[in-house]
Amino acid sequence: MKQRKVLLGCALSLSLITALASAPSTVMAQGDEYAVECTAEEDIKVELEESVYVAEAEAETGAETESVAEESVKDAVEEDAAGETEVEESEEESETESESEAETGEESGKRMLDVIYVGGEAASDENTGAAAETPVATLxxxxxxxxxxxxxxxxxxxxxxxxxxxxxxxSQGGVITSSSVYVSSAYIVVTNGVFANGVAFSGNGSNSVTFSGAMDGNYNSISGFATVTIDASVLRTSNPNSPDIFLSCSNLNLNGGSVISGAFSTGSLCCSGQNQIINLGNIFMDSLSVDGELIVTISGKFGDDMEAGITVLTVANGISADTLANITLNSLNSRNGLFILKLDGNSLVTAAHNHTLVLVDEVKPTCTEDGIAAYYTCSDCGVMYNDAEGNYPIGMTIPIEKLGHEWADTLSYDETGHWYGCNHGCDEKMSFEEHTLNERGVCKCGYEVFAVLEGKAETYTVGSEEGLRFRFAGSVEDFKALYVDGNLVDPADYKVESGSVIITLSKDFLKKLSIGDHTLTVEHTYGKTEVGFKVAEVKPGTGASENKSETGKKEESKKLDTAKTGDTVNLIMLLSMTVFFGLTALVAGVEFLRKRR
Structure with missing residues (x-):
């Protein structure tokens, strides 16, 4: 393009010069000057023509070069387009292949599952394993x-x-049939009987296994696990008559309801709840803890075959007294307590035993709880008997059936309400209701608002330092006013307190009352309640006395009456004796005078 522009510029310059040359000359018309100018013009023209020629040649060459370049660019563009096409085709092929693979995966249904089924007549590794009807074939x-x-x-x-x-x-009807199974994962949980009998089950030395609710088959060995937990499961050796160790681990945990049958070795044994170990002989461990009860059964030593001196287990770090108290010998081995377990150094051994029986008193039944019949138990081994001689062993206490409630026919009540009580004396209440009071403040159960609870027939003795106290059923909020002998009492002369309704007359007020009977009247929301009391003077020689109830006064009156009656009897006897002796002297004197005459 640049060459064409140069050529065009040269052509325009040449045309301009030619036009100037052909025009009439007015500047120089004569002589050599004109010739020189013309020659110069011709030389310039020739040079320009040569320049134009060269430029045209170069332009042609540039055009060819440009054409070649344009063709090269065109080729490159075509190649790029072809490359892009190939890439797009390749990507489309890859996408097609991926889609094809995805479609194949979707068609097979393979995906990661939380629960997968394996084994059985319908098993195939082409199945998904997502249901029992479509199990995979291999573990x-x-x-x-x-x-x-x-x-x-x-x-x-x-x-x-x-x-x-x-x-x-x-297991859902199937087992793992191999003679050995190795676990390399961090842990495994084994439930109901997944292994065939005699399997050798092993770990990598640092992992753990939990047998949970597993009534498992017999094991040839369980080894290589750092921790073995037996949770409400039963594990047995496949060689019950052999003392060889079938289970070994660093830590063994027995949780409630578990049984381990066979020799084992562990660093620590931790028991929680009631568990049992069944063994032919000694079991070794470094430490032992029992939170609950550990029952030891010595295989093959039942009835008369039982003997003393059998070592049951040995704990390198010793057995504490608390732990020892929680370990018992199976009653089938103990022969009703004739053999027990005793500590011998760091070992538990069987020993002969004589019972020391003590009576455990009956626990009486209640309305809601069973009682326990009296029984006898050995203070050493804990075996229980129904008799003091130890002839009738019992495996457990004998319950006495609970009484059940026996409801009364009449209502009981207090200030809060009324109910039917139990005749057995328990605190339960049936059909409790709050009181419904009539216009007189009386409920159907017999409860009466402001009924006199304390203070009937009270007596105030003049000079006493205490006033008189009365207590009425009801609430302080229902109290209105107080009267004595029909006269309104100034609130300063009495005190009203809650706790039902407690009214106390002051001693200063009582001193003002006359000796004799008086009536206290309480005015309340439901009407009026009256109660009598007395004011008494101090008896000569007795000084001021404390206030006494009517009952106390009656007792005192009886004593006074008794004293008076005694004085009368003594006077009559004295008069009788005087008359008797006087008459006797008179008769004797008359007889004496008669004889003298």
Whole structure:
């Protein structure tokens, strides 16, 4: 393009010069000057023509070069387009292949599962394993498609495989038939009987296994696990008559309701709840703790075969008194307490035993709780008997059936309400209701507002330092006014307190009253309530006395009457004796005078 522009510029310059040359000359018309100018013009013209020629040649060459360049660019563009097409085609092919693979995965239904089924007549590794009707065929395939922490359900028998994931194994009619199973995952949970008898079950030395609710088959060995937990499960050795160790671990945990049958070795044994170990002989461990009860059964030593001196278990770090108290010998071995476990150094051994029986008193039944019949128990071994001689052992206490409630026919009541009480004396109340009062403040149960609860027939003795106290049923809010002998009492002369309604007359007020009977009247929301009292003077020689109730006064009156009656009797006897002796002297004198005459 630049060459064409140069050529065009040269052509325009040449045209301009030619036009100037052909025009009439007016500046120089004569002589050499004119010739020189013309020659100069011609030289310039020639030079310009040559320049134009060269420029045209260069332009042609540039055009060819430009054409070649344009063709090269065109080729490059075409190549790029072709490349892009190939890339797009390649990407489309990849997408097509991916889509094809995805479609294949969707068609097979393979996906990671929390619960996967394996084994059985319908088993195939082409199945998803998502349901019992579509189980996979191998344990390895199940491990491929189960999530960590998931569950593998055996719907049929399968060969063993290395357990590479932390899972729960559960049987639904199937077992793992291999003679050995190795676990490399962090943990495994074994439930109801997933292994065939005689399996060797092992870990990697640092992982753990939990047997949960497992009534498992017999094991040839359980080893290589750092921690073994037996949770409400039964584990047995496949060689019950052999003292060889079938279970070994660093930590063994027995949780409530578990049984381990066979020799074992562990660093520590921790028991919680009631558990049992069954063994032919000694069991070794470093430490032992029992929170609950550990029952020891010595296999093959029942009835008369039982003997003293059998070592049951040995604890390197010793057995504390609290732990020892929680370990008992099976009653089938103890022969009703004739043998017990005793500590011999760091070992528990069987020993002969004589009972020391003590009476445990009866626990009487209540309306809601059973009682316990009296029994006898040995203060050393704890075996229970129904008799003092120890002839009739009992495996447990004998309950006495609870009484049940026997409701009264009449209502009981207090200030809060009324109810039917129990004739057995318990505190339960049936059909409790608040009082419904009539216009006189009386309820159907007999409760009466401002009924006199305390203070009937009270007596105030003049000179006493205390006033008179009366207590009425009801609430202080219902109290209105107080009268004595019909006269309104100034509130300064009495005190009203809650606790039902407690009214206390002051001693200063009582001193003003006359000696004799008086009437106290309480005015309240439901009407009026009256109660009598007395004011008494001080008896000569007695000084001021404390206020006494009518009952106290009656007792005192009886004593006074008795004293008066005694004085009368003594006077009559004295007069009788005087008359008797006087008459006797008179008769004797008359007889004496008669004889003298």
């Amino acid at each position: 390895a395939e199940a491990l491929n498609w189960v999530n960590e922490g998931g569950t593998i359900v055996l719907t049929g028998d399968v060969d063993g495989s290395e357990i590479t994931k932390s899972v729960t194994l559960q």
